[in-house]
Amino acid sequence: MHTYTPHTFNLPELPGLSEKQIKAHLGLYEGYVKHINVLREQIAELEATDKEKFAYAIMETRRRIGFEFNGMRMHEYYFTQLEGEASPLNADSLLGKTVSEKYGSVENFIAHITSVGMSRGIGWSVFYADPASNTLHTAWVGDHELGQLGGLPVIFAMDMWEHAYMVDYVPSEKKTYIEAFLKNVNWGIVEKRFEEIQ
Amino acid sequence: MHTYTPHTFNLPELPGLSEKQIKAHLGLYEGYVKHINVLREQIAELEATDKEKFAYAIMETRRRIGFEFNGMRMHEYYFTQLEGEASPLNADSLLGKTVSEKYGSVENFIAHITSVGMSRGIGWSVFYADPASNTLHTAWVGDHELGQLGGLPVIFAMDMWEHAYMVDYVPSEKKTYIEAFLKNVNWGIVEKRFEEIQ
């Protein structure tokens, strides 16, 4: 069985996101990597112990793949976006042109993912492309797994769990966190994700 | 704004799935296509009417993209799998070899997606590939949007909502529906989906 291993992210200093915050957040990410493995091993162990008897527990443990897998993968999208050096979204890139066409301008696009990020509760502001119909969607995903768009490539992901910012900010300041996060994004990486799915 | 339009599926006779069943099911599919459009238009209308005043309704309407979009897209995966002519999963295809390596044999793989399909409640048995780590996952997705694996291509999708079979079967016969459905799958299409993401 494949075992997932945590990635190491090449993160610069991130103004507005403290070292303590990033360290706690990376620790949580590693918890998801650990638990997607725990989940899969647990199913294997239950099957080995008594597949019939523990059928219910196996089924209900398997139901949680979405939570643990996305808990891992979404954080990989998130931290990768902060690697290298912060750089603004280039209005002349394919992504820049495409979002400008849909949202009016690069600034409007940024305002839109911010606004979706301000949704009630905890989760993710996610920007997807739908290559089958040449469409873009910014969706709110509750927790890690409630509302993911099935089969669509993730182009951009912003973590809006309280753990993403509460070392540095209280919940009433979450917009300040969004602004700090967005200033630290290396949009070159996001642009490249979009180019690779064309 | 892009408007989604319902696909037409080239479906043969499907032993075990009556014409009345398929017709009702396709009607529901078209309802999802209609409602992903309704949802997006509704947001646009609310923004045009009073973006500030209706901020809450806009946010909560947007939260439902996952339900409507997946309700559309998952049915497209489902019905496409029935197009053309039923054909078994070829053990020598790339998919056949890959699932045999993971599950022991093509038969075990079929037994596994069946078993996941028998999960409590309504939803989907979904088989995903994770190209980033060369892994396969069979996951249960509740409703259409609870537990989708973010960013992963969908290789196979089996509808386990009651509407998929209750014209022909009562819920206690859902395993009979699964067997009927699986016999009608054109696995060539599923094999091709897997090849295309390599």
Added chain:
Amino acid sequence: MHTYTPHTFNLPELPGLSEKQIKAHLGLYEGYVKHINVLREQIAELEATDKEKFAYAIMETRRRIGFEFNGMRMHEYYFTQLEGEASPLNADSLLGKTVSEKYGSVENFIAHITSVGMSRGIGWSVFYADPASNTLHTAWVGDHELGQLGGLPVIFAMDMWEHAYMVDYVPSEKKTYIEAFLKNVNWGIVEKRFEEIQ
């Protein structure tokens, strides 16, 4: 450990809901009673086998109490409402007066629970009382456990899962099912539930 046992409901003939439909529905209800017990026994068995090793499976199995318990209990509210003899909601009863005050009339109240019952997806139209603030709420509950109002007494519950009507109707006819169901309700029982929480 307490074991839940299925209730027997004293159901009259129910015009618009066939015997086959009711039988299939009661079979599903008994499945929930069985599975709330299975769930609790499974946790006990896992704890007895190896509490440390299976900690993850125990936790994820426990998470499903809401689904199975409500799957049982909501059906008990539902079928009890059909016991005895159909009788309309009495406008002069305490419930009748209270809903008339909120919704304008008994008819408007019925129209409101119908409209909530027509919500997208499957679940329940539930009418709750909030004694702490002397308020009423009609809420949509997805599946059996998504959106229940914590701690509030359930006064009325209408099952909008497809299994509640698909023996008799296709999903596009679900409003016909609602009308048939509502005509069969013995509102005296609902009125009594409301009186008992005063």
Added chain:
Amino acid sequence: MHTYTPHTFNLPELPGLSEKQIKAHLGLYEGYVKHINVLREQIAELEATDKEKFAYAIMETRRRIGFEFNGMRMHEYYFTQLEGEASPLNADSLLGKTVSEKYGSVENFIAHITSVGMSRGIGWSVFYADPASNTLHTAWVGDHELGQLGGLPVIFAMDMWEHAYMVDYVPSEKKTYIEAFLKNVNWGIVEKRFEEIQ
């Protein structure tokens, strides 16, 4: 239309939970009170503006009652438990005797609600009584509304959202938060809730 108003809680000093933490938490509670009102007013405004046209937005806004209502009410259970003066669960109270019978001892009961509180993700460890069958349930509720036991009185509620502790602790220390919280509970209030439903 009834408007909910925030309660004021008579909180003593709470060792292990800082003033800043409690203040931020109370601010979030007031946000839920505000938003259950916003939600209901928004529906009323949409109905007044154009009930037909905005039917979809009305339905999807209404779907969120569970989140906002429970977001309010669960915090009221939570903070009320901290009012007055911390006092241990009395083994000779009715609650003490009842949980001892089920869990072996008062200490085991506390260990059990702690263990449920350590569930993956964010939500609540909730202890319910089921008077209809004289049973007790400790359940995990995801977010505020995923998995509530329908119709059951809430006897005890422990907030396991990250906002409940992240001013004082990082997520890897959440067990320390639980211990601090439990030491501050005035169990007399919890005992009384249980007595009142007999």
